[in-house]
Amino acid sequence: MDSVSAVPARPGAIVFDRQAKGLTSIAVKGFLLSLVTFGIYRFWYITNLRRYFWSRTIVAGSPGEYTGRGKELFLGFLVALAILVPVYIVLFALGFAYPPLAPFAGPITFVFLFLLGQYAIFRGRRYRASRTLWRGIRLGQDGSALTYVGLATGWWFLTLVTLGIAFPWMRASLERYRIGHTLVGESRMTSTARGSMILKPWLLFYLVALGPLFVSILALLVANDFSFPADLMIADPDKPGKFVFNPIYAGTPLATYGGAVAIVASIFIPLALFLIPYYRARETRAFMNAAALGAARLNSTLKARQFYWPYIVYMLSILGYLAAIGIVIGGSAFLLQTSGLGSGAQVLLVIGMTVAYLGSLLLFAVLYVRVITVRLWRAVADSTTIENVEALDAVLASSRRTASGLNEGLADALDVGGALEIGF
Amino acid sequence: MTVPAETVTATGTLFDGRSARPNPVTLRLGERLEITGAGLREDWNPFDIRAGETEPPTMRIGLAGNPVRVEFTDRALAEALVARCPDLRLDDEARGGVLRLVLWSIAAGVSVLLVAIYGVPVAAGILAPLVPQPVESRFGLAVDGQVVSLLGDPPLCAEPAAKAVLDRLVARMTKGAGLPGDPVVSVRRHKVANALTLPGARVIVLSDILAKAETPDEFGGILAHEFGHVAARDPTRAVITAGGVSFLLSLVLGDLTGSTVIVGVGQAAISAGYSRDAERAADAYGVAMLIRAGGDGAALASILERIDAEADAEGSLTGFLHSHPYTKERAAKIRSLAGGTRPDKPLLSKEDWQTLRGICPAEPRTPAKPATTPL
Numbered sequence: 001m002d003s004v005s006a007v008p009a010r011p012g013a014i015v016f017d018r019q020a021k022g023l024t025s026i027a028v029k030g031f032l033l034s035l036v037t038f039g040i041y042r043f044w045y046i047t048n049l050r051r052y053f054w055s056r057t058i059v060a061g062s063p064g065e066y067t068g069r070g071k072e073l074f075l076g077f078l079v080a081l082a083i084l085v086p087v088y089i090v091l092f093a094l095g096f097a098y099p100p101l102a103p104f105a106g107p108i109t110f111v112f113l114f115l116l117g118q119y120a121i122f123r124g125r126r127y128r129a130s131r132t133l134w135r136g137i138r139l140g141q142d143g144s145a146l147t148y149v150g151l152a153t154g155w156w157f158l159t160l161v162t163l164g165i166a167f168p169w170m171r172a173s174l175e176r177y178r179i180g181h182t183l184v185g186e187s188r189m190t191s192t193a194r195g196s197m198i199l200k201p202w203l204l205f206y207l208v209a210l211g212p213l214f215v216s217i218l219a220l221l222v223a224n225d226f227s228f229p230a231d232l233m234i235a236d237p238d239k240p241g242k243f244v245f246n247p248i249y250a251g252t253p254l255a256t257y258g259g260a261v262a263i264v265a266s267i268f269i270p271l272a273l274f275l276i277p278y279y280r281a282r283e284t285r286a287f288m289n290a291a292a293l294g295a296a297r298l299n300s301t302l303k304a305r306q307f308y309w310p311y312i313v314y315m316l317s318i319l320g321y322l323a324a325i326g327i328v329i330g331g332s333a334f335l336l337q338t339s340g341l342g343s344g345a346q347v348l349l350v351i352g353m354t355v356a357y358l359g360s361l362l363l364f365a366v367l368y369v370r371v372i373t374v375r376l377w378r379a380v381a382d383s384t385t386i387e388n389v390e391a392l393d394a395v396l397a398s399s400r401r402t403a404s405g406l407n408e409g410l411a412d413a414l415d416v417g418g419a420l421e422i423g424f
Numbered sequence: 425m426t427v428p429a430e431t432v433t434a435t436g437t438l439f440d441g442r443s444a445r446p447n448p449v450t451l452r453l454g455e456r457l458e459i460t461g462a463g464l465r466e467d468w469n470p471f472d473i474r475a476g477e478t479e480p481p482t483m484r485i486g487l488a489g490n491p492v493r494v495e496f497t498d499r500a501l502a503e504a505l506v507a508r509c510p511d512l513r514l515d516d517e518a519r520g521g522v523l524r525l526v527l528w529s530i531a532a533g534v535s536v537l538l539v540a541i542y543g544v545p546v547a548a549g550i551l552a553p554l555v556p557q558p559v560e561s562r563f564g565l566a567v568d569g570q571v572v573s574l575l576g577d578p579p580l581c582a583e584p585a586a587k588a589v590l591d592r593l594v595a596r597m598t599k600g601a602g603l604p605g606d607p608v609v610s611v612r613r614h615k616v617a618n619a620l621t622l623p624g625a626r627v628i629v630l631s632d633i634l635a636k637a638e639t640p641d642e643f644g645g646i647l648a649h650e651f652g653h654v655a656a657r658d659p660t661r662a663v664i665t666a667g668g669v670s671f672l673l674s675l676v677l678g679d680l681t682g683s684t685v686i687v688g689v690g691q692a693a694i695s696a697g698y699s700r701d702a703e704r705a706a707d708a709y710g711v712a713m714l715i716r717a718g719g720d721g722a723a724l725a726s727i728l729e730r731i732d733a734e735a736d737a738e739g740s741l742t743g744f745l746h747s748h749p750y751t752k753e754r755a756a757k758i759r760s761l762a763g764g765t766r767p768d769k770p771l772l773s774k775e776d777w778q779t780l781r782g783i784c785p786a787e788p789r790t791p792a793k794p795a796t797t798p799l
Contacts, residue, residue: 038533395444
């Protein structure tokens with residue numbers, strides 16, 4: 001045991017606890033108490049989880065420290081509610097009160113929540129940074145959340161306009177802003193993240209997801225001389241108000257290529273989902289390598305398979321569990337039907353199902369923390385080292401004020417990044 | 425108190441809280457903890473020492489309210505500290521325990537639930553009459569489209585002669601009733617015997633009601649019942665209630681996986697309990713309206729019982745009807761409200777009634793879009 005935990009051999013290593021002892025009890029307690037407290041305990045649960053993960057991550061021989069409090073998050077959540085509830089009501093009433101706006105109420109709500117969400121992401125990060133200590137030095141974040149919102153909005157707009165091509169540059173730009181405003185004591189972190197660093201993994205994802213689709217749509221257009229007959233869709237003779245494909249076009253190139261588009265979309269878009277962990281691993285590695293604090297640089301050797309394994313293990317455990325519980329439920333239902341025990345047994349079955357349902361949720365929640373969160377965290381931590389770690393000795397503490405829990409309350413109320421996040 | 429006999433010595437690293445520079449130090453735990461290093465000397469009282477959460481054997485200690493931290497990995501020293509520092513794991517900032525938190529949270533959750541069950545319907549009752557007429561009609565139009573498509577886009581029945589009879593009947597029944605806005609009654613071909621009231625005084629009658637009604641008074645009773653919902657603004661009230669309850673339960677109680685079930689069950693329970701009262705009120709209103717229009721108040725009870733009996737016989741779940749509970753109880757109440765007197769002539773003449781029953785053309789017409797365009 002001493003050989004695996006303790007102080008790492010290399011001076012600049014980042015390591016995470018090998019066994020994650022005590023984590024299961026935090027997760028079980030957190031889940032059950034959240035259930036009986038109508039979810040209010042989740043702020044204390046998240047705080048416990050963070051304290052655990054921070055303190056088990058040993059950076060250059062010294063474990064991290066999380067000093068946040070559940071109470072701070074809860075108060076922040078209450079304040080965020082006080083702001084959000086009137087906003088929600090106004091957005092809801094907008095559609096009613098001003099008729100011309102009614103069709104736009106949905107998009108307006110979406111845009112507003114997007115802006116607020118970006119704001120919350122940045123401010124939530126500020127809270128977490130100010131509650132993080134390493135070697136007794138407090139981290140921090142400055143910069144303006146409004147600027148971040150503007151930056152994110154502009155980049156998302158550009159990404160949409162370019163059909164996603166600008167996505168890596170958006171990620172890099174936002175990463176530079178976030179890291180560039182992260183402070184360790186008095187020292188500012190810097191990032192040299194560039195969109196070109198993650199262009200290749202993004203293009204792979206992009207080509208798999210959209211490439212075949214574009215090709216098939218192009219083929220459809222070419223085969224039909226870029227024009228569609230006006231009576232392609234006709235009114236459904238069985239259901240008024242619905243439209244169906246006009247049968248006279250069956251067998252024409254139009255139908256053949258149109259079917260090809262549908263098949264291509266249904267194969268390659270799900271396939272691209274499997275590339276998300278690959279992209280995330282590549283991006284994490286590139287951005288880690290680009291981050292520095294003075295002369296000390298991060299160096300990551302993260303492999304994509306380290307991001308796949310946790311999900312595979314998690315999915316397999318859930319599938320196995322579901323198969324087992326399906327057999328149990330099916331068996332008991334069969335027994336009940338054949339024996340005809342009456343209402344007493346049915347009540348028993350309902351109680352059993354409720355217990356099984358809650359038990360399954362508990363199991364999934366604990367598995368998620370133990371398998372996915374721990375393994376992803378460990379993959380990132382263990383694959384990262386600090387070069388020029390001696391340069392960190394020069395970091396001085398700052399007298400900055402700490403950020404309040406209000407910063408993260410909004411993020412929780414909006415459900416963006418309120419949960420445990422890997423790194424910063 | 426037992427005075428520790430032996431002194432435990434170990435090496436560690438001190439961080440002074442001002443810089444990240446590690447300072448190698450020697451820790452000596454006797455009656456007090458002495459920490460010495462190059463140019464450093466600390467002398468700590470064991471009562472003031474606090475330990476942070478770390479993974480054993482790494483241990484991080486400091487003094488309460490002091491930024492200086494010492495980290496070491498020596499097991500013997502760690503054990504000695506645990507034995508000699510009574511407040512080692514004391515959390516100076518924590519107030520109250522988890523139990524207090526849990527109890528208060530449960531109290532808060534119950535209070536939110538009570539507001540959702542009792543407060544929101546009352547608030548909806550106050551708010552519903554405040555919704556301006558044009559807003560409600562526009563909303564009703566949108567809901568109409570959704571409901572029609574939920575029903576599977578049944579065709580609109582509007583044989584001109586029958587529609588004229590229906591319109592005359594509606595005008596006669598609602599004359600002087602003081603309904604909020606003129607009711608828009610439409611008939612749609614559907615195999616379920618039911619009628620629905622939507623916001624904006626919109627009433628959809630499904631054609632099977634006409635088939636099941638044996639007298640014009642029975643059909644009039646159904647209409648009058650629906651106008652009762654219109655008068656009480658029940659649909660708007662129900663929409664506001666549903667919106668408020670789901671908003672309260674989902675936003676305030678959080679999105680923990682289990683609570684979605686609670687939200688669903690809660691909403692169903694609340695709306696069921698709420699609609700029972702609304703149905704009784706609409707029955708009473710309907711009986712009064714039917715009698716005023718010269719109809720037989722008890723006819724509503726007859727058709728309700730018939731629909732219920734046939735639904736039982738078919739063994740089918742008759743769609744929306746499951747929110748019309750306690751048919752027997754309702755029928756008895758309706759009969760007692762209607763009294764014993766019966767009018768001499770039916771609500772509609774024989775010819776008019778025959779015309780009205782033919783409102784749905786025998787064959788479905790060409791699948792043109794219905795007049796009230798679904799959104």
